[in-house]
Amino acid sequence: MTAHAFGDTAVLTGRSLRHILRSPDTIMTTAVTPIALMLLFTYVFGGAIDLGSEESYIDYMLPGILLITIASGVAYTAYRLFLDLQGGIFERFQSMPIARSSVLWAHVLTSLAANLVSVALVVGVALVMGFRTGASVAAWLAVLGILTLFTLALTWIAVIAGLSARTVDGASAFSYPLIFLPFISSAFVPTDTMPGPVAWFAQNQPVTAIVDTTRALFAGEPVGGDIWVALAWLVGILVVAYCVAIGRYRRRIN
Amino acid sequence: MTTAIRVAGLEKSFKELRVLRGVDLEVATGSIVALLGSNGAGKTTLVRILATLLKADAGTAVVGGFDVSGEPDRVRESISLTGQFAAVDEVLSGRENLVLVARLRHLDDPGGIADALLARFALTEAGGRPAATYSGGMRRRLDIAMSLIGDPPVIFLDEPTTGLDPQARLEVWQTVKDLASGGTTVLLTTQYLDEAEQLADRIAILHDGRIIQDGTLAELKQLLPPAEIEYVEKQPSLEDVFLALTDAGAGTRGESR
Numbered sequence: 001m002t003a004h005a006f007g008d009t010a011v012l013t014g015r016s017l018r019h020i021l022r023s024p025d026t027i028m029t030t031a032v033t034p035i036a037l038m039l040l041f042t043y044v045f046g047g048a049i050d051l052g053s054e055e056s057y058i059d060y061m062l063p064g065i066l067l068i069t070i071a072s073g074v075a076y077t078a079y080r081l082f083l084d085l086q087g088g089i090f091e092r093f094q095s096m097p098i099a100r101s102s103v104l105w106a107h108v109l110t111s112l113a114a115n116l117v118s119v120a121l122v123v124g125v126a127l128v129m130g131f132r133t134g135a136s137v138a139a140w141l142a143v144l145g146i147l148t149l150f151t152l153a154l155t156w157i158a159v160i161a162g163l164s165a166r167t168v169d170g171a172s173a174f175s176y177p178l179i180f181l182p183f184i185s186s187a188f189v190p191t192d193t194m195p196g197p198v199a200w201f202a203q204n205q206p207v208t209a210i211v212d213t214t215r216a217l218f219a220g221e222p223v224g225g226d227i228w229v230a231l232a233w234l235v236g237i238l239v240v241a242y243c244v245a246i247g248r249y250r251r252r253i254n
Numbered sequence: 255m256t257t258a259i260r261v262a263g264l265e266k267s268f269k270e271l272r273v274l275r276g277v278d279l280e281v282a283t284g285s286i287v288a289l290l291g292s293n294g295a296g297k298t299t300l301v302r303i304l305a306t307l308l309k310a311d312a313g314t315a316v317v318g319g320f321d322v323s324g325e326p327d328r329v330r331e332s333i334s335l336t337g338q339f340a341a342v343d344e345v346l347s348g349r350e351n352l353v354l355v356a357r358l359r360h361l362d363d364p365g366g367i368a369d370a371l372l373a374r375f376a377l378t379e380a381g382g383r384p385a386a387t388y389s390g391g392m393r394r395r396l397d398i399a400m401s402l403i404g405d406p407p408v409i410f411l412d413e414p415t416t417g418l419d420p421q422a423r424l425e426v427w428q429t430v431k432d433l434a435s436g437g438t439t440v441l442l443t444t445q446y447l448d449e450a451e452q453l454a455d456r457i458a459i460l461h462d463g464r465i466i467q468d469g470t471l472a473e474l475k476q477l478l479p480p481a482e483i484e485y486v487e488k489q490p491s492l493e494d495v496f497l498a499l500t501d502a503g504a505g506t507r508g509e510s511r
Contacts, residue, residue: 004360007360008358011354011357011358012358015343015346015354018345018346018350019345022345022384023345087339087341087344088337088338088339088340088341088342088397089341089342089343091305091307091335091337091341092335092337092341092355092400093358094306094307095305095306095307095330095333095334095335096330096334096355096358096359097327097330097331097359098358253307
């Protein structure tokens, strides 16, 4: 049966990618809010924010915006998984001779594809708005790697939410705190402008390390120790979320 | 006579609730057995255990020669389940749904299989439309068509006609009869007595977590005192009237053949 694991995952991934192509509004909606935030921060608040450097505000802000894009995008993964579980289709799959894990992996890979498209859309708009980067190909690949890890980590959290939710609203509610997290980080303003306890939280939560790393990569600057902190957070969250999700899934199908 | 499904002493509880309390049942290969019971009698629970979706607390169940808890993968290769709610992907078209299942069953020529089934279930015209646009009867036909892919020797139909209008119901009945005449074993659950009467070779009555009676219709009828002869005016049933007025019984059945 495991011989078919890749084939089954590919077939089921094709199915959910088709869902997205049939209703591309999910990708648009995912991209619209971050783009609106980007416009708001650049043309409304941005002028009043003192970065203490010559850096343009959109260059400063883009990494955080990309994380917000992904955090809102994974809500659709939980939503789609929840709908599969509600309808009979999930039981049909489970009663067929297919690799058991392929049902989850298909949703995870679809989430990755959909979020990368949304991210590309947002980066495109940012370029139009004046975002400039001197990043090398290697630096771009590093950014892609970090965003991929971030998407996977959040997607497995979304899988937990999708598997445990009792209502459609419940399935996507988990994403609100995730979307909010970049606001209490170095994503929009330097953390040293925040009052003590808030600054402490901001400096020690995962988003700051991820944002600082990505920002340095875009600026073509050395990333320093931040990248290891960021990777440790990402891999840690990914592993824990994956284990919890698989555990929930096992209990669900038995 | 070979046995397609053999269940012995099957028990299942959900917390305090003892749903199945020692179910014994044998289904002969190629027969249609109706599992009759009121709502909450445990019909769906039994079917879910046989379809490897749920683990029993005690007892054994062998489907197609394989133990459901010991070799679930082998069981899944010989069964197909049509649940209470049509398990179709609403976003995909009817044809895409069939191709999807054919691919997941690792069959050659999924497109050809899909087209053949669309024709067999009178869905060729609707094949390109999203399943969300189908009527209840069409959706159920698609659902059953999806279950037939790969010719599984044992098919479970959980309340296949619940929520269907009378003509769609007749279509489903005809499909089930055709299946059994082709040698497929069918275990269906129903709460409609006439459905069991119409379709089943044997009827098993599930009550209080046990099979309290199991036999042919004639055998079950013998359990009651012999019929008394009464003269009653033959009134058409509302179903007769409805079918005559809409001329649906003959029309759609003809089309689906």
